Amino acid sequence: MVSSSFLSLALVALMASQESYGFQASPTFSIKSKTSSGASSQLLMSSKAYEEQLKRYYNTAEPPQELYNGAVNGDAPSATTSTSVSTDPSPVYGAPQQMPPPPQSFQPAPVQPAPVVQQQQGPGGLGNAAVVFLGLPLWLLLSTQVFFNKPAENVAPTTVTSSTPVTVVEKLALPIQATTNNGAPAGVVVLSQPITKQEVRNLFNLWNDALKTGDPATVAKRYGKDGVLLPxxxxxxxNDFEGIKDYFVGFLKKHPTGKILEGEIFIGNNWAQDAGIYEFTFDDGSKVKARYSFVYAFEDGKWMISHHHSSLMPQETVRPVKVTEEEVRSFFGLWNDALKTGDPQKVADRYSKDAVLLPTLSDEARYTNDRIADYFVGFLKKKPTGEILEGNIKIGPNWAQDAGIYEFTFEDGSKTRGRYSYVYTYENGEWKISNHHSSIMPQPAVAAMKKAVEYEKSQAEAVKMINDMDKKMTEMDARVAEMNGKLSIAILEKAASNPTPVVNNDVVSPVAVSAVSGPALVEALNSASNEI
Structure with a gap:
C-alpha cells in the first residue's frame, strides 16, 4: 500500500515535469515498478514509441546511434526525476546548433530491456521537490483513506420483529409537561430559580412548622405532586398525598419538634439538596436522632419536597451497650430512691414510654405513664422502703432482667414480702423499666385466705344461733301474751258475776281491781286462776 502511495506521488511529479519541459505524453507510455529489487520505480518507454519520437525530431528514417547505444547500455532515468519527450523540432538536449549525423544502422537487440529515455538535468529539480514536498501530506492522507480503510463487510441484515407497531414521527413535538408544568421535575428545563443555601435550610423550617400544627394533611402539602417519602x-x-398523610397520623401523636444538627446543601437548576443528621424532641421529653435527605424542586412557583428519606442511626440501633450485673442491681436502687421522694410522678418517670406495670395490690394492668403514677398515689401513703432479699440477673443486647423476692418496710413498722420481675431496656441513652410485675407471696396468702374462710363460717354459725334464739324468744313472748289475754278475760268474767267481791270482809270494786299492779296483781291473778 505504501509503494502505491509513492507511485501516485511519482505520477504527479511526472505530470509536472511534462508541463515544465514541453513533452507530450504519448498514449503508448507504460509505468513499471521494480518491486523485486526494491529500487525506486522507473518510467519506461516502448522501443517503437521511442523510435517514432526520434524520427519526428530529426526528420530522418533512423535515430542517432549514440543515443540509442546509451539507452541500450541500461542507463535508465530514475523515477524520482522527470523525463521529457516532445515532437517539437526544437532541440531538447541543450539545444545544439548542428544536428548530429544519423547512425548507419539500427538493429535493437530483441532480448535487451526496453530502452529508456535519458533524463534531462535542468533547472526543474527544485520545482519537482516543491511539488513532492507540498503534495506528499495530501497524497498520504488520500492514499490512507483509499488503500488502508477496508470496506465494510457484507453483513446479512437482521430482521427484528416486534408486536408493537412502529410509529414514524414526521416532526418533533414537545411533551405535554413542557406546556403545562412550569419547572416541574418531569417537565422541561426552564430558567433557573435563584436560591441561597440559607433559603434551602429555611425550607426545613417550613416543614417543621407544619409538624407543630398537628395536622397530617398540612405536613403532606409540603411535598410535591410526585413527592416520595421513605419514612x-x-x-x-x-409516593402519593394520602400515603404521606397516613404516615404522619401516627407520628404527630408524639408531638415531635425537629432540629438539624448537621447537614450539607447542594444547589442545582431549579432543585436543591439538603442531607445530614436531625434530631426530634417529643412531648414526653425523649429525643431521637436520625439521618435525613431532602431534595427540593421548584414547582408552580413554590419550592416543594420532591424526595425525603429518613433512617435510624445505624450504630446507636445495632451496637449493644455494655452493662454489668452490679449496674443492673443498682437500677432497683434508683427506683427505690424515687419511692422515698413521695412523688408518684418521679416514680413513674423511672418507667419507659411503653412500659407495663402489673402491681401487687391492684387488679388493673397499667400501660401508660399516667396510670402507673396513679397506682403509686395510694402506695406511697404508707411510706414504703424496699429491699431485695434475693434475685437472679440476666443480660442481653440493650436489655437486662432482674427477678426475685423483695421486702417493704412501712412507716408503722409493718413489713411485707413480694415477688418481683424487672425488665430494663436502654432507651435514648438511659436504662428504664420496660416491664414490672409484682405479686404477694402465695403461701402466706393462702393461709390467710383459709383463716378468712373459717372465720366467715364461724360467723355464719353464730348468726344462725342468734337467729334461732330470737325466734324462740319471739315464740315465748307470743305464748305469754296469749296467757295474759286469757287471764284477763277470766278475771273480767269473774268480776261480772260478783259485782261486789268481798276480800277479807271488804268490798272490792272493779276499779280497785284494775288499779292493782305488781305482786298484788300476780297474787290476785293466781287466786283468780285457782278459782277458775
Missing amino acids: TLSDIPR
Missing part, C-alpha cells in the same frame, strides 16, 4: 419507622414507601 423512619415504616417499611412502606409513600
Whole structure:
C-alpha cells in the first residue's frame, strides 16, 4: 500500500515535469515498478514509441546511434526525476546548433530491456521537490483513506420483529409537561430559580412548622405532586398525598419538634439538596436522632419536597451497650430512691414510654405513664422502703432482667414480702423499666385466705344461733301474751258475776281491781286462776 502511495506521488511529479519541459505524453507510455529489487520505480518507454519520437525530431528514417547505444547500455532515468519527450523540432538536449549525423544502422537487440529515455538535468529539480514536498501530506492522507480503510463487510441484515407497531414521527413535538408544568421535575428545563443555601435550610423550617400544627394533611402539602417519602419507622414507601398523610397520623401523636444538627446543601437548576443528621424532641421529653435527605424542586412557583428519606442511626440501633450485673442491681436502687421522694410522678418517670406495670395490690394492668403514677398515689401513703432479699440477673443486647423476692418496710413498722420481675431496656441513652410485675407471696396468702374462710363460717354459725334464739324468744313472748289475754278475760268474767267481791270482809270494786299492779296483781291473778 505504501509503494502505491509513492507511485501516485511519482505520477504527479511526472505530470509536472511534462508541463515544465514541453513533452507530450504519448498514449503508448507504460509505468513499471521494480518491486523485486526494491529500487525506486522507473518510467519506461516502448522501443517503437521511442523510435517514432526520434524520427519526428530529426526528420530522418533512423535515430542517432549514440543515443540509442546509451539507452541500450541500461542507463535508465530514475523515477524520482522527470523525463521529457516532445515532437517539437526544437532541440531538447541543450539545444545544439548542428544536428548530429544519423547512425548507419539500427538493429535493437530483441532480448535487451526496453530502452529508456535519458533524463534531462535542468533547472526543474527544485520545482519537482516543491511539488513532492507540498503534495506528499495530501497524497498520504488520500492514499490512507483509499488503500488502508477496508470496506465494510457484507453483513446479512437482521430482521427484528416486534408486536408493537412502529410509529414514524414526521416532526418533533414537545411533551405535554413542557406546556403545562412550569419547572416541574418531569417537565422541561426552564430558567433557573435563584436560591441561597440559607433559603434551602429555611425550607426545613417550613416543614417543621407544619409538624407543630398537628395536622397530617398540612405536613403532606409540603411535598410535591410526585413527592416520595421513605419514612423512619415504616417499611412502606409513600409516593402519593394520602400515603404521606397516613404516615404522619401516627407520628404527630408524639408531638415531635425537629432540629438539624448537621447537614450539607447542594444547589442545582431549579432543585436543591439538603442531607445530614436531625434530631426530634417529643412531648414526653425523649429525643431521637436520625439521618435525613431532602431534595427540593421548584414547582408552580413554590419550592416543594420532591424526595425525603429518613433512617435510624445505624450504630446507636445495632451496637449493644455494655452493662454489668452490679449496674443492673443498682437500677432497683434508683427506683427505690424515687419511692422515698413521695412523688408518684418521679416514680413513674423511672418507667419507659411503653412500659407495663402489673402491681401487687391492684387488679388493673397499667400501660401508660399516667396510670402507673396513679397506682403509686395510694402506695406511697404508707411510706414504703424496699429491699431485695434475693434475685437472679440476666443480660442481653440493650436489655437486662432482674427477678426475685423483695421486702417493704412501712412507716408503722409493718413489713411485707413480694415477688418481683424487672425488665430494663436502654432507651435514648438511659436504662428504664420496660416491664414490672409484682405479686404477694402465695403461701402466706393462702393461709390467710383459709383463716378468712373459717372465720366467715364461724360467723355464719353464730348468726344462725342468734337467729334461732330470737325466734324462740319471739315464740315465748307470743305464748305469754296469749296467757295474759286469757287471764284477763277470766278475771273480767269473774268480776261480772260478783259485782261486789268481798276480800277479807271488804268490798272490792272493779276499779280497785284494775288499779292493782305488781305482786298484788300476780297474787290476785293466781287466786283468780285457782278459782277458775
